[in-house]
Amino acid sequence: xxxxxxxxxxxxxxxxxxxxxxxxxxxxxxxxxxxxxxxxxxxxxxxxxxxxxxxxxxxxxxxxxxxxxxxxxxxxxxxxxxxxxxxxxxxxxxxxxxxxxxxxxxxxxx
Amino acid sequence: xxxxxxxxxxxxxxxxxxxxxxxxxxxxxxxxxxxxxxxxxxxxxxxxxxxxxxxxxxxxxxxxxxxxxxxxxxxxxxxxxxxxxxxxxxxxxxxxxxxxxxxxxxxxxxx
Numbered sequence: 001x002x003x004x005x006x007x008x009x010x011x012x013x014x015x016x017x018x019x020x021x022x023x024x025x026x027x028x029x030x031x032x033x034x035x036x037x038x039x040x041x042x043x044x045x046x047x048x049x050x051x052x053x054x055x056x057x058x059x060x061x062x063x064x065x066x067x068x069x070x071x072x073x074x075x076x077x078x079x080x081x082x083x084x085x086x087x088x089x090x091x092x093x094x095x096x097x098x099x100x101x102x103x104x105x106x107x108x109x110x
Numbered sequence: 111x112x113x114x115x116x117x118x119x120x121x122x123x124x125x126x127x128x129x130x131x132x133x134x135x136x137x138x139x140x141x142x143x144x145x146x147x148x149x150x151x152x153x154x155x156x157x158x159x160x161x162x163x164x165x166x167x168x169x170x171x172x173x174x175x176x177x178x179x180x181x182x183x184x185x186x187x188x189x190x191x192x193x194x195x196x197x198x199x200x201x202x203x204x205x206x207x208x209x210x211x212x213x214x215x216x217x218x219x220x221x
Binding site: 085097 | 210211213
């Protein structure tokens with residue numbers, strides 16, 4: 001029931017773009033995105049609810065395709081501060097069941 | 111003002127001991143969670159409580175038991191600690207279907 005993320009790891013140069021994908025085998029009510037820096041707790045980025053709405057947050061945006069049970073996180077013009085591990089989190093329609101994805105390690109280098 | 115707090119931050123103990131981790135939130139949230147993050151960085155949900163009722167109980171050993179004295183607290187009790195219990199444990203809280211706020215984590219090391 002744990003969503004699968006791809007890629008597992010990515011290295012970018014400052015200013016480059018990246019896409020992180022999250023795929024679930026279950027019908028989803030919502031998708032969350034979090035970023036965790038080394039030694040710290042995960043921090044919320046955004047939530048997407050059933051309905052396919054795309055949301056944005058500074059240069060980070062996300063989409064949610066409920067038919068395909070997939071979500072993608074888009075990072076544009078990456079900055080050094082974007083480095084960390086990104087997790088999607090999914091809530092399943094059948095109740096308050098919440099699962100984090102497998103994680104994507106993102107490293108931005110100068 | 112700390113939104114979600116956990117104590118202790120570090121916990122080092124011997125196999126077979128019993129220990130507790132405390133969690134408190136001052137956000138007025140209805141739901142609280144416990145997560146385990148292992149060395150591979152996977153975040154696994156262990157429990158969640160909504161208005162003092164357990165609504166998720168993943169396949170964790172019954173050595174782990176959550177205790178919620180009130181809506182603002184969700185403590186984690188662990189009996190007969192094993193080497194494999196070593197991990198970082200995060201507490202979190204949220205309103206239903208909303209963003210989760212995490213505590214700073216408790217790094218548990220079982221020797």
